[in-house]
Amino acid sequence: MAPPSRRVAFSAKAKKKQLQNKREENRERDKGDGDFLEKRKKNYVAQHLLTNDSQVAAGPSMEAINLQPRTGRNVNRFNLKFHVESKEEIEARKEIARQAIVPEAESGLELGTDFCFVPGLEFPQRPKWDYNLTQQKLDMKENKYFREYIDEIEKSFPLAELSYFELNLETWRQLWRVLEMTDILLVVIDSRFPSLLFPPSLYNYVSQHLKRDVILVFNKIDLVPASVLAAWKHYFQTQFPLLRIVFFTSLPSYNLRDGGSKSGMKTQRRKGTMKMAAEGAQKLLEVCEDICGTQVDLSAWRSKITEEMALKGDDEEVEIGELIQQVKKPDVGFHQQERFQSGMLTIGCVGQPNVGKSSLINALMGKKVVSVSRTPGHTKHFQTIFLTPNVKLCDCPGLVFPSQLPRTLQVLVGSYPIAHLREPYTAVGYVGKYLNLPELLKMDHPSGEKATEGQEWSAYDICEGWAIKRGFMTKRAARPDVARSANHLLRLILEGRITLYLRPPNYKAEESKWQSHPDVAEITNIQALGQMKDDGWLEAAAEVVDDSNQESEEEDDDDESEEEQVPASSNKFALLEDDD
Ligand SMILES: Nc1nc2c(ncn2[C@@H]2O[C@H](COP(=O)(O)OP(=O)(O)OP(=O)(O)O)[C@@H](O)[C@H]2O)c(=O)[nH]1
Numbered sequence: 001m002a003p004p005s006r007r008v009a010f011s012a013k014a015k016k017k018q019l020q021n022k023r024e025e026n027r028e029r030d031k032g033d034g035d036f037l038e039k040r041k042k043n044y045v046a047q048h049l050l051t052n053d054s055q056v057a058a059g060p061s062m063e064a065i066n067l068q069p070r071t072g073r074n075v076n077r078f079n080l081k082f083h084v085e086s087k088e089e090i091e092a093r094k095e096i097a098r099q100a101i102v103p104e105a106e107s108g109l110e111l112g113t114d115f116c117f118v119p120g121l122e123f124p125q126r127p128k129w130d131y132n133l134t135q136q137k138l139d140m141k142e143n144k145y146f147r148e149y150i151d152e153i154e155k156s157f158p159l160a161e162l163s164y165f166e167l168n169l170e171t172w173r174q175l176w177r178v179l180e181m182t183d184i185l186l187v188v189i190d191s192r193f194p195s196l197l198f199p200p201s202l203y204n205y206v207s208q209h210l211k212r213d214v215i216l217v218f219n220k221i222d223l224v225p226a227s228v229l230a231a232w233k234h235y236f237q238t239q240f241p242l243l244r245i246v247f248f249t250s251l252p253s254y255n256l257r258d259g260g261s262k263s264g265m266k267t268q269r270r271k272g273t274m275k276m277a278a279e280g281a282q283k284l285l286e287v288c289e290d291i292c293g294t295q296v297d298l299s300a301w302r303s304k305i306t307e308e309m310a311l312k313g314d315d316e317e318v319e320i321g322e323l324i325q326q327v328k329k330p331d332v333g334f335h336q337q338e339r340f341q342s343g344m345l346t347i348g349c350v351g352q353p354n355v356g357k358s359s360l361i362n363a364l365m366g367k368k369v370v371s372v373s374r375t376p377g378h379t380k381h382f383q384t385i386f387l388t389p390n391v392k393l394c395d396c397p398g399l400v401f402p403s404q405l406p407r408t409l410q411v412l413v414g415s416y417p418i419a420h421l422r423e424p425y426t427a428v429g430y431v432g433k434y435l436n437l438p439e440l441l442k443m444d445h446p447s448g449e450k451a452t453e454g455q456e457w458s459a460y461d462i463c464e465g466w467a468i469k470r471g472f473m474t475k476r477a478a479r480p481d482v483a484r485s486a487n488h489l490l491r492l493i494l495e496g497r498i499t500l501y502l503r504p505p506n507y508k509a510e511e512s513k514w515q516s517h518p519d520v521a522e523i524t525n526i527q528a529l530g531q532m533k534d535d536g537w538l539e540a541a542a543e544v545v546d547d548s549n550q551e552s553e554e555e556d557d558d559d560e561s562e563e564e565q566v567p568a569s570s571n572k573f574a575l576l577e578d579d580d
């Protein structure tokens with residue numbers, strides 16, 4: 001008898017364990033421990049940002065970010081140090097967070113790639129090598145190159161102006177490997193922040209040096225109006241002429257289901273058995289067909305999509321893991337292969353953390369084959385998955401490319417883990433400049449006055465108001481837990497439940513042109529939203545209801561549960577209602 005097919009994702013045992021942990025945390029919080037958040041941060045650091053000897057030796061003003069877990073080899077040997085804000089700097093930022101927010105014009109959100117990617121800030125490229133080098137020599141050569149690369153950057157750019165970026169050679173090596181085995185490169189971005197997540201140096205290197213086609217995948221298009229996306233497409237095509245562009249969402253509306261209602265509000269959740277995001281997959285296939293011509297037969301992929309489109313509402317059993325080859329050992333012996341070797345197409349999937357690379361692969365497969373998480377830096381090793389017998393997808397760990405993106409913004413785009421943030425208020429303040437958070441969240445001013453027009457709010461007031469509304473209190477002192485509230489707000493922003501998105505330069509001046517642009521229809525089709533209109537984004541917020549009696553808080557944890565709560569496509573703010 002055939003063995004029963006493996007059941008998905010998240011076993012009952014794992015779910016039980018997760019609930020136990022959650023209860024444990026709640027108990028700690030209920031003990032009235034004002035240090036709850038600190039403890040959670042420390043746990044986070046212990047799990048994700050392991051410290052090592054060199055860091056300790058470096059002293060308290062240095063820290064290492066984005067480290068890899070320890071393995072037999074010392075993979076963290078390049079976990080270089082970043083300047084950490086001094087106590088005074090943090091206090092100064094907190095002071096700013098107490099000043100009234102001055103609203104900024106929408107045009108402040110019109111940012112091109114030159115806002116943070118400046119000449120001279122290249123990503124590390126694999127140094128030249130040949131077959132005569134032993135593995136050890138090659139390894140040494142790459143180590144030396146990488147040290148010099150970091151030294152050069154630190155010499156050329158003041159530390160305070162540099163964003164946090166990936167300093168672990170092993171992670172860059174994984175990118176090198178993916179680039180070398182790739183026939184077509186997908187650079188995946190979060191559609192809310194396209195220009196802050198697309199490193200021109202990567203585009204130049206791949207299209208000009210490696211001579212491979214680059215497809216820019218706008219993922220999470222469910223979070224951005226179609227007219228803005230149409231304008232972005234034009235921007236990128238003009239700036240980077242060799243780039244091909246595809247729009248995608250891993251969460252078209254048919255992958256969501258009504259999650260029931262809480263306090264009378266409807267909520268939506270991701271379906272346990274997701275379907276292929278067929279509209280987006282089809283567009284990607286068309287671009288790949290155009291690139292491959294007759295060199296690769298993509299008919300099996302086409303049939304897969306056609307069959308999926310014909311199948312509606314079929315809840316088939318999900319199997320995972322059977323097609324995954326995980327690369328466990330760092331491998332330095334790789335080299336660039338001939339393109340489309342033996343009629344195979346290898347599609348590499350790269351990008352910054354949290355943009356949805358793994359989700360994209362799952363959505364192309366139509367089932368969960370790789371793990372995803374709301375916490376940046378989830379995928380640690382690259383994995384290859386066969387989409388069809390001759391099409392291979394490659395999921396690369398997220399990499400923070402060097403840039404001059406201010407660290408406040410790095411949190412909002414998902415490059416820097418919220419739990420590791422020392423001062424969360426200025427990031428909330430940044431969002432508060434463009435979105436009327438007190439109104440969206442229907443909060444009263446913490447001073448006790450009812451919200452009135454023209455009332456001044458600081459970032460700190462917003463966090464305090466939200467703490468009061470959500471009942472986040474430090475039990476010992478019975479004060480609003482403002483730090484927890486700030487972290488909570490940032491998570492809502494990162495997950496797209498409070499939606500902030502950039503526009504390309506000059507968007508506002510040409511808005512009506514983009515609203516009636518022919519691309520809008522195609523984008524809306526991929527979003528599969530149906531009802532969402534461009535001007536409905538902020539109005540939707542008005543539907544947030546009073547949920548101040550709800551105590552529960554969502555975990556900042558891996559989201560591998562079968563039914564994870566996700567941004568509602570038609571009313572993001574309704575989800576603030578169901579935040580557990
Ligand atoms: N709204 C929305 N959320 C998405 C979409 N795709 C992914 N996400 C969410 O984005 C978060 C990150 O997704 P991942 O697929 O783990 O991202 P990743 O790029 O693989 O991240 P790393 O492995 O950390 O580099 C998860 O919480 C996903 O649910 C999308 O199309 N729309």
Ligand SMILES: [Mg+2]
Binds near residue numbers: 357
């Ligand atoms: Mg991933």
